[in-house]
Amino acid sequence: MGVLVKKVELSWLDRTYVWPVMKGMGITFQHFLKQLFTPTAKRFTIQYPDMKKEMPSGYRGLHELKRFEDGAIKCVACFMCQEACPARCISIEAEEFSDLNITQGFEEKRPAKFSIDMLRCIYCGMCEEACPKDAIWLRKDYEVAAYDRLSMQFGKWDLMNTYTEADGKESISQDPTPSVPRRTIAL
Amino acid sequence: MFITFALITLLGALGMLLQKNVVVAGLCMVAAFFGVAGLFVLLANPVAAALQIIVYTGAIMVLVLFVIMMLNSHEEEKAQVSHPVQRWLSVTLIAALAFGAVKLVLGSKGLTALAVTGAEMPQAMTLQKIGTTLFADHLLGFEVAGLVLLAAMIGAVALTKRNL
Amino acid sequence: MDKLASLLHTTPAIAWMVAKLVIVFGGVFSLAALWTWVERRGSAMIQDRIGPNRAALFGKIKIIGLAQPLADGIKFFFKEDLVPHDANKALFWLAPFLALVPALMGFAVIPFGRSFMSGGQEYHMALLDPGNGMGLLYPLAIGGMAVYGVLVAAWSSNNKWSILGGMRASAAMVSYEIGMSLAVVTIFMTAGGYDPSEVINAQGHLPWAWNVVRQPLGFIVFFTCMFAETNRLPFDFAEGESEIVAGFNTEYGSMKFSLLALAEYCHLMTASALMATLYFGGWQVPFVQNPAVMLSVLSFLVKMLFFAWVFVWIRWTLPRFRYDQLMHLGWKVMLPLSMANLVFHAWRMSQGH
Numbered sequence: 108m109g110v111l112v113k114k115v116e117l118s119w120l121d122r123t124y125v126w127p128v129m130k131g132m133g134i135t136f137q138h139f140l141k142q143l144f145t146p147t148a149k150r151f152t153i154q155y156p157d158m159k160k161e162m163p164s165g166y167r168g169l170h171e172l173k174r175f176e177d178g179a180i181k182c183v184a185c186f187m188c189q190e191a192c193p194a195r196c197i198s199i200e201a202e203e204f205s206d207l208n209i210t211q212g213f214e215e216k217r218p219a220k221f222s223i224d225m226l227r228c229i230y231c232g233m234c235e236e237a238c239p240k241d242a243i244w245l246r247k248d249y250e251v252a253a254y255d256r257l258s259m260q261f262g263k264w265d266l267m268n269t270y271t272e273a274d275g276k277e278s279i280s281q282d283p284t285p286s287v288p289r290r291t292i293a294l
Numbered sequence: 295m296f297i298t299f300a301l302i303t304l305l306g307a308l309g310m311l312l313q314k315n316v317v318v319a320g321l322c323m324v325a326a327f328f329g330v331a332g333l334f335v336l337l338a339n340p341v342a343a344a345l346q347i348i349v350y351t352g353a354i355m356v357l358v359l360f361v362i363m364m365l366n367s368h369e370e371e372k373a374q375v376s377h378p379v380q381r382w383l384s385v386t387l388i389a390a391l392a393f394g395a396v397k398l399v400l401g402s403k404g405l406t407a408l409a410v411t412g413a414e415m416p417q418a419m420t421l422q423k424i425g426t427t428l429f430a431d432h433l434l435g436f437e438v439a440g441l442v443l444l445a446a447m448i449g450a451v452a453l454t455k456r457n458l
Numbered sequence: 459m460d461k462l463a464s465l466l467h468t469t470p471a472i473a474w475m476v477a478k479l480v481i482v483f484g485g486v487f488s489l490a491a492l493w494t495w496v497e498r499r500g501s502a503m504i505q506d507r508i509g510p511n512r513a514a515l516f517g518k519i520k521i522i523g524l525a526q527p528l529a530d531g532i533k534f535f536f537k538e539d540l541v542p543h544d545a546n547k548a549l550f551w552l553a554p555f556l557a558l559v560p561a562l563m564g565f566a567v568i569p570f571g572r573s574f575m576s577g578g579q580e581y582h583m584a585l586l587d588p589g590n591g592m593g594l595l596y597p598l599a600i601g602g603m604a605v606y607g608v609l610v611a612a613w614s615s616n617n618k619w620s621i622l623g624g625m626r627a628s629a630a631m632v633s634y635e636i637g638m639s640l641a642v643v644t645i646f647m648t649a650g651g652y653d654p655s656e657v658i659n660a661q662g663h664l665p666w667a668w669n670v671v672r673q674p675l676g677f678i679v680f681f682t683c684m685f686a687e688t689n690r691l692p693f694d695f696a697e698g699e700s701e702i703v704a705g706f707n708t709e710y711g712s713m714k715f716s717l718l719a720l721a722e723y724c725h726l727m728t729a730s731a732l733m734a735t736l737y738f739g740g741w742q743v744p745f746v747q748n749p750a751v752m753l754s755v756l757s758f759l760v761k762m763l764f765f766a767w768v769f770v771w772i773r774w775t776l777p778r779f780r781y782d783q784l785m786h787l788g789w790k791v792m793l794p795l796s797m798a799n800l801v802f803h804a805w806r807m808s809q810g811h
Binding site for chain 2 (some may be wrong): 606
């Protein structure tokens with residue numbers, strides 16, 4: 108099947124080639140002047156380390172393990188995300204914990220270790236989909252880089268603290284004592 | 295200055311003859327042309343020097359190198375072993391020619407006059423003088439040469455372009 | 459000048475010569491280096507980008523990125539100097555110099571200011587004094603030499619793309635030289651001389667008496683041919699990145715590449731100086747009869763830099779031609795146009811204008 112190409116009839120002025128060139132030069136010069144008199148901050152270019160792009164909602168960046176208001180981890184170590192992960196970058200070790208002071212004889216599960224290999228992660232968001240407790244989600248931080256492989260293994264505390272600065276929370280490094288039994292909150 | 299330019303010319307010419315690589319030989323020839331241009335300047339004829347560079351190095355040698363590159367002979371073919379007869383014949387021929395040329399120059403009237411009156415600085419040649427010489431004194435020769443060149447050009451185009 | 463000369467125990471003429479050498483070659487070279495920055499910055503502006511604006515002296519002084527050429531130079535110096543295995547080593551080394559030297563030399567004959575008298579001696583603002591007999595044939599001759607840098611670089615790299623680029627460059631240069639020469643000849647004819655000072659004096663100080671008004675056709679032809687001569691876009695066939703990798707400088711890196719690039723910009727400077735001299739009255743200041751020396755130098759500089767900017771401007775406006783279009787334009791348009799220009803002006807002169 109052939110495609111019909113319309114031939115453009117050029118006027119004699121266009122055929123001299125000089126006039127169209129001058130028109131084109133006019134256009135480029137307009138752009139030049141416009142850029143010249145635009146302050147740097149208002150130009151299209153985002154000068155990266157100084158300015159950062161606002162990522163669109165739904166962007167899948169670095170993971171965060173969410174916590175409750177009192178700081179306790181929301182994750183219940185159900186291994187759903189580990190199963191759902193197509194890149195198999197999540198590895199979880201569960202532990203039981205009980206706080207006899209509050210709930211007599213009550214026991215709950217939480218991850219002792221929760222690590223994501225960021226070199227393997229493909230940022231697909233399946234873990235977020237799979238999580239029954241909304242404990243893990245992917246947010247907008249895209250600057251995930253390090254100087255060696257080892258520091259790309261994000262552990263439990265790294266993942267819990269990824270967005271502390273952005274959210275204004277304090278960063279934690281040990282499980283705080285829960286004030287209320289989780290089951291009541293879940294109910 | 296004369297020695298420098300003469301050396302450049304001679305070395306360039308020698309290099310062109312002895313060099314096995316065609317492109318390097320061509321570049322040696324460019325050097326020789328440059329030396330000749332310098333000699334022209336020393337003879338107070340900068341116009342000839344400029345024309346030498348424009349025409350010979352700027353156009354002709356470029357075209358020659360262009361053709362060499364288009365044929366693209368990176369590996370040089372081994373030349374056939376020349377017969378000693380050829381070699382001796384060429385050497386004697388060149389010797390005879392050189393002898394004749396030297397004798398011609400030494401016996402010329404200009405040189406004897408130079409010996410008598412001593413050297414004088416030749417008058418500077420300008421484009422105006424060349425113009426008047428070409429278009430007033432040697433008009434017929436110039437026109438004929440132009441016609442011959444035009445005919446040659448048309449012939450070349452007609453030969454190479456099959457379907458005009 | 460006299461005082462300086464007596465300080466250095468030389469004659470004023472020699473001191474002036476040395477000063478001119480430094481001014482001309484240093485000036486052209488540094489302008490060429492600067493123009494790499496102008497090119498990048500200008501192209502960025504034209505394409506609504508920002509361009510190199512971050513290079514800073516001592517990590518602090520950021521003058522709109524003006525330190526970029528310096529940084530580039532340092533970077534090029536410390537890069538590994540690669541020579542391809544099968545390249546012709548000697549020629550590979552020689553080529554950048556063959557490219558750079560003609561590009562710089564071409565400037566020697568162009569007067570960049572009004573001659574002035576001082577202490578009974580006349581000082582000329584050009585490396586070669588007027589009346590040297592070579593006149594404007596000299597930049598044409600040297601411009602013709604510039605192709606050797608490209609050719610030798612192309613051939614010695616032993617690379618198919620390089621050779622293609624070199625062949626294109628040589629063919630383009632030879633074919634455009636003719637149209638250019640004929641356009642220049644017309645100027646020689648109307649000016650009645652081929653010395654740049656004569657050409658400039660013939661144009662006078664009134665803008666409507668400049669050659670660009672008198673022979674606009676010649677100007678267009680010369681202008682176009684200058685693009686082909688300097689191998690700049692739209693005619694940069696030696697280096698068509700989209701077609702033949704990087705053309706003649708595919709195999710070049712580090713300082714050798716930077717010399718090749720600098721040669722291009724030096725050539726650009728020389729070409730724009732030629733254009734200013736031939737068609738825009740050289741150092742003549744519009745409407746000023748006998749300008750002060752510094753004013754004339756300034757005027758020349760402004761004209762030259764304007765044309766250098768036009769080179770950049772056009773490069774980022776027009777796409778590259780196809781090769782057959784280039785040949786078509788050169789032989790079937792530019793040559794007849796410059797011929798017509800020549801014949802027309804010859805006829806006018808015969809009519810006594």
